[in-house]
Amino acid sequence: MSSAIEKYSEALRLYETTRLTLGEISRRCGVTRNGLSVYIQRNHRELMYKRNGMAPDTDSDVKVRQCRGQNSRTHQKYKEAITACDSIEYIDMNISQIARMFNLDGTALANQLRMHYPDVMPLREAERRKRGLADNVARGPRKKSHETYAAALEMLRTTDKTIEEAASDCDVSFTGLRQYMQFYHKDVAATRTTRRENGKNNPQEGKLSGNGRMRVPDVRITEKYAEEVRIYRETSLTIVAISKIIGVGVEAFKNHLRMWHRDLMFERRNADAPTPQSDHNDRVASMNGTKRYSKASAEKYAPAIDALLHSGRTTEDVAREYGLSAGSFRAYIKEHAPLLWSETGMTTLPDGSKKLKRSAEKYAEAIELYRTTDESLRSIA
Numbered sequence: 001m002s003s004a005i006e007k008y009s010e011a012l013r014l015y016e017t018t019r020l021t022l023g024e025i026s027r028r029c030g031v032t033r034n035g036l037s038v039y040i041q042r043n044h045r046e047l048m049y050k051r052n053g054m055a056p057d058t059d060s061d062v063k064v065r066q067c068r069g070q071n072s073r074t075h076q077k078y079k080e081a082i083t084a085c086d087s088i089e090y091i092d093m094n095i096s097q098i099a100r101m102f103n104l105d106g107t108a109l110a111n112q113l114r115m116h117y118p119d120v121m122p123l124r125e126a127e128r129r130k131r132g133l134a135d136n137v138a139r140g141p142r143k144k145s146h147e148t149y150a151a152a153l154e155m156l157r158t159t160d161k162t163i164e165e166a167a168s169d170c171d172v173s174f175t176g177l178r179q180y181m182q183f184y185h186k187d188v189a190a191t192r193t194t195r196r197e198n199g200k201n202n203p204q205e206g207k208l209s210g211n212g213r214m215r216v217p218d219v220r221i222t223e224k225y226a227e228e229v230r231i232y233r234e235t236s237l238t239i240v241a242i243s244k245i246i247g248v249g250v251e252a253f254k255n256h257l258r259m260w261h262r263d264l265m266f267e268r269r270n271a272d273a274p275t276p277q278s279d280h281n282d283r284v285a286s287m288n289g290t291k292r293y294s295k296a297s298a299e300k301y302a303p304a305i306d307a308l309l310h311s312g313r314t315t316e317d318v319a320r321e322y323g324l325s326a327g328s329f330r331a332y333i334k335e336h337a338p339l340l341w342s343e344t345g346m347t348t349l350p351d352g353s354k355k356l357k358r359s360a361e362k363y364a365e366a367i368e369l370y371r372t373t374d375e376s377l378r379s380i381a
Helices: 002-017 022-029 033-043 045-051 072-085 095-101 106-116 120-130 143-158 163-170 174-184 186-201 219-224 226-234 239-246 250-260 262-268 280-289 295-311 315-321 326-336 338-344 357-372
Strands: 346-348 354-356
Touching (some): 033 045, 106 174, 143 174, 143 186, 163 174, 174 186, 219 226, 226 262, 239 250, 295 315, 315 326
């Protein structure tokens, strides 16, 4: 900890006494921006709150910079000018004049209004026209911008491509496309945000994820585990055995299967995989609700189960013949072959005692004769 204090002492002083950004401070002091950011968040949150105009006792779970929306510093910077724009007192002034009054850039103030207060400018311009104060300046997107970004905007509206990908495919500016969409087509931005939220809460392969990118396996990871997946699909070897043979981590391979090959895992469990449209929680519950099923165990017990089914012999005899534990064999039949178990298992007699179902059926007539006649056991047998 002492080394960290010495390392970031000068950067912390600049952070507290100046308005330099973290990037500028880190470059001056020769430290990484991320490292400085984490150090301040963990050890000097009160300075972070002070710089962003927040109460010192703010809950530690509160985020200073949200992933979307106007951050606190920007809000503090523009709030007086934005209040003026929304006030009838300054209706005779245009946006640039109001910005200069508060020592701000006119374009930056207009951008803040378009992004975070979209109702202010239309109402303001309508009121100015009523009062004859219109400056005859065209508002809204330019015709050239509409033509330039039309194809890219349609791609963002109808596909899950990122803004960068759409800009690259249509050969337009990425920042220009992003700003055009955020200023003049908020419905597209809102729809994409909803899809991202759905992708975060209900991740599906081939669909948009929470970070805005398509949820697909990395090519390098796919190639890395290709042989392991093939063995898992075509053999009865366990995940642990496959990992030892190939030399990969067991947990890493399990995670890869859960992420991209859940259908194979359900197949091994003799269960139907949930549909891709199922909710994420439902898919997890479906996996947890299935019984673990080993192909190796199935192959091990298959000949013995077939013999028990067609020979009429006892479970002990069949288990002995195939070198199996009679108790384990019974447990496996009960769990994985319930119909066979119902035929070969125990049954409850009228007097409450339990007998093998097969034995009860075999000796039922003899027991009835013994109960109702005076014949000897030898004669009945």
